[in-house]
Amino acid sequence: MKMIKLISKTCYKLYVVLFCCILNTGVLNASNRLDVDTTVYVVADEGPKFKGDMTQWIGENVQYPQVAWDNGIMGKVIVAFIVEKDGKVSNVQVVRGVHESLDAEALRVFNKMPAWKPAKINGENVRYRFTCPLMFNIERAVAEPYSxxxxxxxxxxxxxxxxxxxxxxxxxxxxxxxxxxxxxxxxxxxxxxxxxxxxxxxxxxxxxxxxxxxxxxxxxxxxxxxxxxxxxxxxxxxxxxxxxxxxxxxxxxxxxxxxxxxxxxxxxxxxxxxxxxxxxxxxxxxxxxxxxxxxxxxxxxxxxxxxxxxxxxxxxxxxxxxxxxxxxxxxxxxxxxxxxxxxxxxxxxxxxxxxxxxxxxxxxxxxxxxxxxxxxxxxxxxxxxxxxxxxxxxxxxxxxxxxxxxxx
Known part of the structure; x- marks a missing residue:
């Protein structure tokens, strides 16, 4: 009977651990401290920060798709992504698209983005969901004529x-x-x-x-x-x-x-x-x-x-x-x-x-x-x-x- 109770308690603890993992709320150790927090936050004490000039980096890396350029397709693509605890960008997705060529280019650019400075809560690095618009605009007459x-x-x-x-x-x-x-x-x-x-x-x-x-x-x-x-x-x-x-x-x-x-x-x-x-x-x-x-x-x-x-x-x-x-x-x-x-x-x-x-x-x-x-x-x-x-x-x-x- 004692053996059955011991097995039941063990199964109960295992069930709790699995349940916690499924909910992505972490795993508790003996002192009830959260070891692995996979929660994605949208509010933090310190938000994530791009290392450098983000506008300049995007401008240097984005390539206007030829099919969109030739057909005068312009617009704002809204991209969402997660800044991980180590600052790396993951889970990039288009929230609001314009055209398949522009959407694909936005995904390509954000997927190659360098690591950010991660968000913090109580001094600890946390995962943070970030949303960013990427504007595709065709500028006419890119020449600089004489004054x-x-x-x-x-x-x-x-x-x-x-x-x-x-x-x-x-x-x-x-x-x-x-x-x-x-x-x-x-x-x-x-x-x-x-x-x-x-x-x-x-x-x-x-x-x-x-x-x-x-x-x-x-x-x-x-x-x-x-x-x-x-x-x-x-x-x-x-x-x-x-x-x-x-x-x-x-x-x-x-x-x-x-x-x-x-x-x-x-x-x-x-x-x-x-x-x-x-x-x-x-x-x-x-x-x-x-x-x-x-x-x-x-x-x-x-x-x-x-x-x-x-x-x-x-x-x-x-x-x-x-x-x-x-x-x-x-x-x-x-x-x-x-x-x-x-x-x-x-x-x-x-x-x-x-x-x-x-x-x-x-x-x-x-x-x-x-x-x-x-x-x-x-x-x-x-x-x-x-x-x-x-x-x-x-x-x-x-x-x-x-x-x-x-x-x-």
Whole structure:
């Protein structure tokens, strides 16, 4: 009988221990002190603390999913996790999601998070449940454009360098980049490129565009000065074209690209002299809207040369992007039925791998026309990446493309 009672008591103690474990309240020792507390707290004497700048760490480790970036998907993902007694992060889960790609990236980032300083109750480390929002936001035009003061400083500095002091490009990587870009758009090869060069000849009638006169309110004297500038540039271009010779035109153009680019800078110097300060500031602002560079260096050194005036990269031309866009665009039936017309301007980023992303409407006309414009730009094939000729690295280029919808 005593043996039966002893077994019963033993079983009872074992039952109590198991019950405590199941409830996650710990195991009691002989002095009734809790040895292992697996309780998860949401309130503590001292909350857990990230070691360092949490915002900076997340910014350095999060990667915007390409599918979300390409489709403009943004939002706030709410993540919950436990900071263990040793500070390690565990049990990461999405409490409120946005899109499967953003949710997966949030889980990936928080699962690789370094150890925190653990929460404390009565001086003892405890497990603590923490909730944190992670905002995914696509920033438009990530480039840092020139300020007007920087632009003027560049013109005054570069404008002092004569064109004859500029050396030809000798780097084979840069030359190949230019050749590839031209061949990508010139369906007719050398013969098509010759047509482009012919249009740079001074034999064409040089005049100041009417819309340029209207937009910047140029008087007769300013128009006369500007016409002289345009004619001067045509003559200088003709000298460079003759210097190219008649063979391997695209390659020779690539080799002379630093001279063509510097000629553009010298032209900007002269254009400034034809305008008053208010007109030139307006002109500068319009210039910045058309072309920006988002620097994505391959190395650790930032690409801060403000070099896009030297890139001399044009996506427009014979067989170029504009022709490709017009071939693909389909006038929405609903817009035709309601006689909706206009010019939609779409902005987009050409990344360092040549792919198009961050497609967005800069100037809207109608939802149907806007949607069609975005669709066409998103399906553009990859471009040849642009390379900074100064730092010898790829850079992302931000462009805007106008798409005209006009009923016949």
């Amino acid at each position: 007007y003061d920087e632009f003027i400083a560049m013109l005054e500095r570069e404008g002092k360098i004569p064109l004859e002091n500029i050396q030809e490009e000798t780097d084979p990587v840069i030359i190949q980049m230019y050749v590839a870009q031209k061949q990508q758009f010139l369906k007719g090869g050398e013969s098509a490129f010759k047509l482009v060069l012919d249009r740079m000849s001074p034999s064409y009638n040089v005049r100041v565009p009417a819309n340029f006169i209207r937009e910047y309110k140029l008087d007769k004297e300013q128009q006369k000065k500007l016409k002289v500038v345009y004619k001067w540039k045509r003559l200088e271009q003709e000298k460079l074209i003759k210097r190219m010779g008649k063979k391997d035109l695209i390659k020779r153009f690539a080799e002379l690209s630093p001279l063509f680019a510097h000629l553009n800078i010298l032209e900007e110097v002269k254009i400034r002299e034809c305008m008053n300060p208010e007109q030139h500031l307006l002109y500068f602002n319009d210039l910045m809207k058309e072309k920006m560079i988002a620097h994505e260096p391959d190395g650790n050194e930032p690409c801060s040369c403000k070099c896009f005036y030297r890139l001399n990269v044009s996506l427009h031309g014979i067989g170029g992007i504009q022709n490709r866009i017009m071939r693909e665009v389909k006038y929405p039936m609903i817009a035709q039925e309601h006689n909706i017309q206009g010019k939609v301007v779409v902005g987009f980023l050409i990344n360092t791998d040549g792919r198009v992303s961050d497609v967005h409407v800069v100037q809207s006309v109608d939802p149907s026309l806007d949607a069609e414009s975005v669709r066409v730009i998103r399906q553009l094939p990859p471009f040849i990446p642009v390379i900074c000729p100064i730092h010898k690295r790829k850079v992302a280029v931000y462009y805007t493309a106008p798409i005209n919808f006009k009923l016949q």
